[in-house]
Amino acid sequence: MRFFAHSRERSFLKCEKVGANFARQFNTFPVRLRYARNANYVGKFATWQGHKGHLNCLKFNSFSRKCVKRLGDWMERYARNSGRLLAKGVILFALVLTALVGTITTSVIREFEQEKQRDIDAGLASLGAKITSRVDTYRIFSHFVYVETIHTEPVVALLRQAKDADTAAQQALREQLYLKLQPTFERLQQHDFRQLHFHLPNGESFLRFHRPDKFGDYLFDVRETVRRASTERRFIEGFEEGRIFNGYRFVYPILDDGELLATVEVSISMATLVRSLLEIYHDADLYFMIRKDVVQEKLFDDELSNYSQSFIATDYLFDNEVYGDAMPLIKYPYLLHQHAHVLDAIAPQLASGSNFGHFATLEGKTYRFLFFAITNHLDEQVAYLVSVEQSNNLDVISNAYTGVIGLIVLVTLLVFLILAVQERNRRRLKLLAATDTLTKLSNRNRFIHVFSRESQKCQRNDENLVVAMIDIDHFKRVNDTYGHNVGDEVLRELSLLIRRHLKGTDTVARWGGEEFVCLLPETNEPQGLRVADKIRRQVAAHKFEVVGRITISIGVAQYQRDDHNIDAVIERADKALYRAKQTGRNKVLGWHEL
Ligand SMILES: Nc1nc2c(ncn2[C@@H]2O[C@H](COP(=O)(O)OP(=O)(O)OP(=O)(O)O)[C@@H](O)[C@H]2O)c(=O)[nH]1
Numbered sequence: 001m002r003f004f005a006h007s008r009e010r011s012f013l014k015c016e017k018v019g020a021n022f023a024r025q026f027n028t029f030p031v032r033l034r035y036a037r038n039a040n041y042v043g044k045f046a047t048w049q050g051h052k053g054h055l056n057c058l059k060f061n062s063f064s065r066k067c068v069k070r071l072g073d074w075m076e077r078y079a080r081n082s083g084r085l086l087a088k089g090v091i092l093f094a095l096v097l098t099a100l101v102g103t104i105t106t107s108v109i110r111e112f113e114q115e116k117q118r119d120i121d122a123g124l125a126s127l128g129a130k131i132t133s134r135v136d137t138y139r140i141f142s143h144f145v146y147v148e149t150i151h152t153e154p155v156v157a158l159l160r161q162a163k164d165a166d167t168a169a170q171q172a173l174r175e176q177l178y179l180k181l182q183p184t185f186e187r188l189q190q191h192d193f194r195q196l197h198f199h200l201p202n203g204e205s206f207l208r209f210h211r212p213d214k215f216g217d218y219l220f221d222v223r224e225t226v227r228r229a230s231t232e233r234r235f236i237e238g239f240e241e242g243r244i245f246n247g248y249r250f251v252y253p254i255l256d257d258g259e260l261l262a263t264v265e266v267s268i269s270m271a272t273l274v275r276s277l278l279e280i281y282h283d284a285d286l287y288f289m290i291r292k293d294v295v296q297e298k299l300f301d302d303e304l305s306n307y308s309q310s311f312i313a314t315d316y317l318f319d320n321e322v323y324g325d326a327m328p329l330i331k332y333p334y335l336l337h338q339h340a341h342v343l344d345a346i347a348p349q350l351a352s353g354s355n356f357g358h359f360a361t362l363e364g365k366t367y368r369f370l371f372f373a374i375t376n377h378l379d380e381q382v383a384y385l386v387s388v389e390q391s392n393n394l395d396v397i398s399n400a401y402t403g404v405i406g407l408i409v410l411v412t413l414l415v416f417l418i419l420a421v422q423e424r425n426r427r428r429l430k431l432l433a434a435t436d437t438l439t440k441l442s443n444r445n446r447f448i449h450v451f452s453r454e455s456q457k458c459q460r461n462d463e464n465l466v467v468a469m470i471d472i473d474h475f476k477r478v479n480d481t482y483g484h485n486v487g488d489e490v491l492r493e494l495s496l497l498i499r500r501h502l503k504g505t506d507t508v509a510r511w512g513g514e515e516f517v518c519l520l521p522e523t524n525e526p527q528g529l530r531v532a533d534k535i536r537r538q539v540a541a542h543k544f545e546v547v548g549r550i551t552i553s554i555g556v557a558q559y560q561r562d563d564h565n566i567d568a569v570i571e572r573a574d575k576a577l578y579r580a581k582q583t584g585r586n587k588v589l590g591w592h593e594l
Pocket residue numbers: 001002003013014017018438471472473474475476477479483484485486487488491512513514581585
């Protein structure tokens with residue numbers, strides 16, 4: 001067919017194919033219907049699958065060259081603008097989201113920690129109330145016994161004599177006292193009391209009902225409660241380690257007309273207290289542990305076997321009696337023993353000696369540990385009552401908070417996923433806007449963009465720049481003979497061939513139809529002609545699949561300083577190409593050769 005350089009027919013025919021390519025590209029992206037309608041220079045659109053003002057698919061039956069350019073421009077602008085907007089939006093959004101997620105997560109974690117603390121405080125308050133109520137019960141009973149049977153005339157009379165008697169007389173009085181109060185001691189024992197112990201005003205042990213044979217030892221050094229009851233002449237109570245046992249002690253001064261005759265102690269062991277607490281504490285285990293230094297300071301050396309190392313903390317001892325006594329009631333007997341290391345974290349709090357709590361996960365279950373400080377009569381912490389309880393509360397709370405945090409993470413991920421998909425689409429659109437779908441070469445818009453950059457560089461550095469327009473000779477015959485698919489294949493094969501013979505800094509684009517354009521930076525026209533001729537020769541020598549040999553014609557033009565835009569140099573290259581076609585095809589001609 002004849003070559004119509006600038007006729008409408010040529011534009012129409014070439015753009016028919018280009019339009020189809022754009023239509024293919026647009027099929028994957030929504031194009032605003034408004035844009036298509038306003039673009040009245042567009043020949044004819046047949047649309048289907050319209051949805052909310054967007055076209056999901058466009059079919060381009062015919063297309064004008066101008067339209068191709070406008071649509072290409074639109075795609076590029078869309079990709080560029082949406083890219084800028086998206087980048088700004090993503091940064092802003094990421095900042096806001098990070099701040100938001102950070103704030104929410106911090107407050108959720110803080111709330112969770114507060115919730116845990118509230119749970120611990122409630123547990124400690126409840127444990128404290130139970131201990132107090134048990135001690136109150138024992139105190140009331142011991143008061144009753146003291147008033148009813150101890151502070152009675154016969155006992156006072158005995159003690160009055162014993163105070164100043166010699167050793168032999170004291171022994172006789174001791175035996176009398178023992179016989180007199182043996183029923184009282186038995187009654188006390190029935191109510192879980194362990195000790196009934198009389199002391200003389202000088203601090204000597206007079207009669208231990210639980211060890212009647214052990215007396216005469218001086219107690220003021222080791223038994224502060226006794227010394228205070230004696231010297232302050234008032235009732236003293238509190239937990240205290242003794243020479244043999246520890247216990248919760250109620251110490252009464254026995255006075256006769258203001259004169260101190262003796263002191264008497266009624267006490268319960270901690271084993272009793274723990275056991276009685278365990279009876280009402282159905283869900284928890286209780287461990288009593290006492291500070292090592294407190295025990296070592298007071299205990300008779302031969303009584304050290306009453307204690308063993310606590311597996312909860314190295315500085316503490318278990319009272320064997322408590323532990324042994326309470327053992328049948330312990331619900332998780334081996335659990336803590338085997339996982340004591342989880343409590344390493346509590347060492348600093350233990351050292352503080354105050355009440356505290358701790359949550360730990362053992363064998364997949366959450367346990368709440370409460371450390372209730374046991375203080376002596378001077379309010380100094382000397383031991384801990386440790387409660388261990390499986391905490392369903394915390395599991396519920398923790399599940400709720402995990403759910404909230406999980407939701408936040410999920411929403412965040414979802415948002416970032418949406419942004420990532422958008423970004424991928426934007427990149428795809430950008431690529432599509434710059435790529436010719438058939439040959440995968442740059443398209444006209446991309447070429448114009450590169451040209452503008454290179455021409456500015458060329459102006460700045462005073463360099464040369466060459467444009468070569470390539471057109472396949474008699475390509476219509478290829479299509480007519482072998483069909484469009486084979487024609488397409490030829491275009492693809494030719495693109496590869498051209499690309500292979502250009503440098504990495506050169507650009508080759510599909511200008512439209514069977515026309516290609518090359519941009520050769522730092523090249524003048526004679527050099528450009530040599531490159532173009534090499535391409536022409538390689539193409540002529542190449543055996544294309546199906547069609548065999550084809551030839552190309554090339555028009556070469558150098559960029560001139562007074563070229564305002566690409567059109568001028570393209571026009572010159574086009575003219576040279578036209579002349580090459582006119583003068584026999586399979587030819588390379590430069591603008592200066594015309
Ligand atoms: N297969 C295929 N053909 C195309 C494509 N774009 C344009 N064409 C065809 O290329 C042919 C170009 O024909 P003409 O412009 O008449 O030029 P020609 O036959 O190459 O003849 P000369 O250029 O004069 O040597 C037309 O038949 C177009 O249909 C395309 O993408 N694929």
